Amino acid sequence: MKIFDFLTSVRLTMVLLLGLALAAVFGTLNVPAPGRYEVYFQSPWFRLAVALLAVNMAACTLKTIGRNRRDRDTWFTRLVAGAATLKSDLDPGADRDALEQRLQGAGYGIQRRGDLLVAEQGRLGRWGSTVVHVSVLVIMAGALASGLGFVGTLNIYVDHESDTYFDWQEQADLPLGFTFRLDAFSAEYHPIDIEITAYEPATRRELRTWVTREGDSIEFPEAGVGARVRGFDPHLRILTLDLFAGGRALGEYRASAGAKTFWEGVDVGVIFMPTGFRDPILRETRSTVSILEEGRVVAAGEISINRPLVHEGVAIYQTAFDRDPYGFWYAGFQFSRDPGKPLVWTGSITLMLGLLLTFLLPYRVVGLVEVDGAPRLVALRGFHGEGGAISFERLRDAIL
Structure with a gap:
């Protein structure tokens, strides 16, 4: 239990975030090789620090899920203890059923335990922070899965073909798994x-x-x-x-x-x-290409700026072009496979949804308890500061 408490501590989170921030600054200012930031940021020790942060976030997420599942017990306990700072004694003759109906009319869901009543509003927003945590973990998993992919380049003449690409990380020519052929190329200018x-x-x-x-x-x-x-x-x-x-x-x-x-x-x-x-301004490039397997064309298409061709999970982008001194066109292409991309996109979308839940659906909880023969309205969560006090008064006036 002590280990779990350590992993879920805010102090550990702050230490890891500060350490990663300082390491990122150092890695940005001291690049191991010109333009090769990945040499530093994909090093084993940097990935280990990110993995520790992921473990910290996963532990915090589990703790939050458990807290959210048990929070109704917490509200009833606090309601009995009477520890809330915002409370208001209502008319002793007030009809409890009518008060409950008015709370429901104000958008509150009702939970009863004997004579105790807890009303919640924005229950879905309660899970917003959990969705954010899970989304960040999914994005981290996507980044880790991206390491299983590859990025490489190929320069090729028109009417030529190649079944290899140059992998910059391995600094070697590696097999593509298919044959790539450049059938035609054209550059259009303004x-x-x-x-x-x-x-x-x-x-x-x-x-x-x-x-x-x-x-x-x-x-x-x-x-x-x-x-x-x-x-x-x-x-x-x-x-x-x-x-x-x-x-x-x-x-x-x-x-x-x-x-x-x-x-x-x-x-x-x-x-x-x-x-x-005057120096020309490029408008568009068009490369007509074919993908061959065992000598047969299995796919063909056109690659242009921001419009890659995707074959079996490998995205092929146009990156460069030129003519040699003899007037023959050649073009440069980037080949990339990123298995973590779907995870990163999914995590990014759910991250936005989690933030929207958190900020657009504030979670508020009030309780009704009998004190000295009169119902008492108690603020249990979500009524903070001067604005919270005003909201509580408006709710009280609405249900009376």
Whole structure:
């Protein structure tokens, strides 16, 4: 019994919380490796401290459950002892049955033992703190179960496949349990501001410069042509134009400046080159992927930002993308399995419900006892301070 009393003591709870808080501050300011917070917070001694807190909370929860189940005995005992500070003697001629009906009308549930009567309001709110404790324990269990999962990454080219991923904790390539294939990839940007310059082909003399954006059109009356900016690839720095003259489409024109300068397409006697652009703002990425088992495609889908593909409990997220110097796309993916995620979500939801029960359904208890031939209304729980005294007076007035 002494061990149980120690495990349920508030002093132990405060020591554990303060110790964990100080350890968390130290671990945040002194990271063992750049960005590797998990090396510290998943260490055996830190997990042991969290486990001790969980044992403390579990013991407190059991104690609270037992107290809640026995509390009606406590109210009748206190009612007989007359130890309450808030009490009011009612009219000796008051009808007990009428008083009981009015208490029920005020939202109180009635419990009788002989001539003693205990009335409770917000009984469900009594269990709010217990629900909060259990919810925190469920969240802790979910965090512990998460350690049974994994997180890893994979960089892969379009049309390539892999049955392994790189596990950062193990620092090694590990099997996925299936084959992952990247079928296609595309990156979409918000319209990019582009500077386009027209040159004379023979002398490379600059003729005119426009600052425009994708989807807009430019006019070059001196050459008798115009162009619509169909698109601009910020990775390869390739500009694509649709040329027209006199309202008639002439065809497509592509050009790039810099390390790989070229132009091709319709010859209108003028060279159009992209000479500057604003940094693009990414709008969306789309990766079309397939999951294979024993050479057969068992699942396929599209992965985009905040929309992973889930296969057999493994969530696959898009994390990176780029083009190599030869223009080939590759993309980065994160693979994660978190067995504790359902527990964490369940605990988070019930935690909110427990808090709502605690604050929205205050638990109040009053009793009726016969003293010197007159009924006496006694406040047993939930009537604290000046506000509680006012609520008690209102209840007394309501049942009279």
